[in-house]
Amino acid sequence: MSDRGLDKLDRRMDLSPRPGAAPFLRMVAAQAVMEARLMLRNGEQLLLAVVIPVIVLIGGVRAADHVDLGLSHRPVDVLTPGVLALAVMSTAFTSLAIATGFERRYGVIKRLGSSPLPRSGLLAGKVGGLLVVEVLQLAVISVVGLLLGWDPANAFLGCALAVVLGTGAFAALGLFVAGVLRAEATLAAANLIYLLLLTAGAVVLPSSSYGGFGPVTEWLPSGALGGAMRHACLDGGVAWRDLGVLVLWGALGTALTARTFRWE
Amino acid sequence: MRYGDKVAVDRLSLTVERGTITAVLGPNGAGKTTTLETAEGYRPPQAGTVRVLGLDPVRDRRALLPRIGVMLQGGGAWSGVRADEMLRHISRLHAHPLDLAALSERLGLGECGRTPYRRLSGGQQQRLGLAMAIVGRPEIVFVDEPTAGMDPAARRTTWGLLEELRGSGVTVVLTTHYMEEAERLADRIHIIDRGRLIASGTPLELTRGGAAATIRLVVTRPFPPDAPTSLRRALGEGVEVTLLDELSIVVTGPADASSLAIVSRWCEDNDVLPESLTLGQRTLEDVFLELTGRELSV
Numbered sequence: 001m002s003d004r005g006l007d008k009l010d011r012r013m014d015l016s017p018r019p020g021a022a023p024f025l026r027m028v029a030a031q032a033v034m035e036a037r038l039m040l041r042n043g044e045q046l047l048l049a050v051v052i053p054v055i056v057l058i059g060g061v062r063a064a065d066h067v068d069l070g071l072s073h074r075p076v077d078v079l080t081p082g083v084l085a086l087a088v089m090s091t092a093f094t095s096l097a098i099a100t101g102f103e104r105r106y107g108v109i110k111r112l113g114s115s116p117l118p119r120s121g122l123l124a125g126k127v128g129g130l131l132v133v134e135v136l137q138l139a140v141i142s143v144v145g146l147l148l149g150w151d152p153a154n155a156f157l158g159c160a161l162a163v164v165l166g167t168g169a170f171a172a173l174g175l176f177v178a179g180v181l182r183a184e185a186t187l188a189a190a191n192l193i194y195l196l197l198l199t200a201g202a203v204v205l206p207s208s209s210y211g212g213f214g215p216v217t218e219w220l221p222s223g224a225l226g227g228a229m230r231h232a233c234l235d236g237g238v239a240w241r242d243l244g245v246l247v248l249w250g251a252l253g254t255a256l257t258a259r260t261f262r263w264e
Numbered sequence: 265m266r267y268g269d270k271v272a273v274d275r276l277s278l279t280v281e282r283g284t285i286t287a288v289l290g291p292n293g294a295g296k297t298t299t300l301e302t303a304e305g306y307r308p309p310q311a312g313t314v315r316v317l318g319l320d321p322v323r324d325r326r327a328l329l330p331r332i333g334v335m336l337q338g339g340g341a342w343s344g345v346r347a348d349e350m351l352r353h354i355s356r357l358h359a360h361p362l363d364l365a366a367l368s369e370r371l372g373l374g375e376c377g378r379t380p381y382r383r384l385s386g387g388q389q390q391r392l393g394l395a396m397a398i399v400g401r402p403e404i405v406f407v408d409e410p411t412a413g414m415d416p417a418a419r420r421t422t423w424g425l426l427e428e429l430r431g432s433g434v435t436v437v438l439t440t441h442y443m444e445e446a447e448r449l450a451d452r453i454h455i456i457d458r459g460r461l462i463a464s465g466t467p468l469e470l471t472r473g474g475a476a477a478t479i480r481l482v483v484t485r486p487f488p489p490d491a492p493t494s495l496r497r498a499l500g501e502g503v504e505v506t507l508l509d510e511l512s513i514v515v516t517g518p519a520d521a522s523s524l525a526i527v528s529r530w531c532e533d534n535d536v537l538p539e540s541l542t543l544g545q546r547t548l549e550d551v552f553l554e555l556t557g558r559e560l561s562v
Contacts, residue, residue: 015362015398015401015434016433017401019401021357021358038345041344108340111341111396114332114336115358
């Protein structure tokens, strides 16, 4: 940094006060774009968001050729909606929790807390950012599924409701974790919970694959999201019970987060 | 304000006038940041009242936030975000932001615009923090240690910008532990120590009261035990001799060239080897020293 560069004062600025918040929706949109850009720029998050789900999908379909998973439909038709649910979970829960944990650490949330963006706008922006990333994830995974022979039912409404409510539930829980733990602990906990739900949470495989534990998984957010996605893609219906479970988890997570979240 | 059992800010009362620069001066841990963050609405006061632009910073937060600008002491950006991206983002949250190119150029951020935040130097991060605080054209800016970690050129630019803000009608409240920063910039200085306000006034008022000048004597080997008494005797009436530590003494009072000569002769008589002997006008440092018996910047 040279002195000359700093002392260039030829461009006078009008610094006189002219305060004002941008319109709420514009702030939310700006926050959503920023969140999505940062998430897509981060290599580890991309791994979690796209690479792992695609590997699970291809690996699962290949494995089903050799091992009988006891599925009621063709493996690719069961596994693809499950992997779509997994992708939503990885972004809305794990990525969000980790990112928010480090935002607290780096004072980003504190900084935004003194900007005109209200907390509701920050949350809305985060959800918007998640939805942008999820649309990209779902597009990639759906294409891979279709290449593997996936033949979905006319599932738009059921899938859309499941993705939105699943995002709400997992985001609320992710923020809860990020709000009470330190950044490193959040990183560990969010990954651990993700792995547990991936293996035992009936997200990729239906609850019927879990034997006696199956009915329990139907009450987990992972099982409910996976169930709702499978119901929509296999039968073209809306799984109201599963969606109800997601709403309950969303309400629980929101209540916990509202009580415990610390902005610093 | 308390953190656990520790009282950080205690019965502090101060008022800031619009369109002025106010400095909150004090050593590290004095409660400067806590004071500022209470005004910014980050912490509700456990007792007492805070009003900013007539609003309660906690209750009326939503109405107040667009009107204030805040520069945090550190951090405040994603580690992977580029400097220009971060500034643009904050500007988009405001209705009438400053011209970004002009602001970046003014603060010397043009060259590092594409650099991720984590790779910016400390001074660049500070300047970005200041840019984020003022980009929304606030009525009041709160800047916490604005020039900590800046090189002298950047410090001058920052001071110039803060003065220009005042000239444009913006109220500036800054914390600092640099006396020269407070002396040069502030219309009014509030000195706080251990959470309490110990002095307030214009720089002139604060430095004019009491003694006219000080002599500062720093030696190479510890003073003999009776040094303050014997030096005081040598100098005569009306001066105060304070032993700061075993190697430095401050004389305050009507000190001039002849008292300097007396101190120098006293050194010779007492076999004391001065490392430095300086005569200076009373500074905020001396004010702080007199009020607390401790030095400001240790």
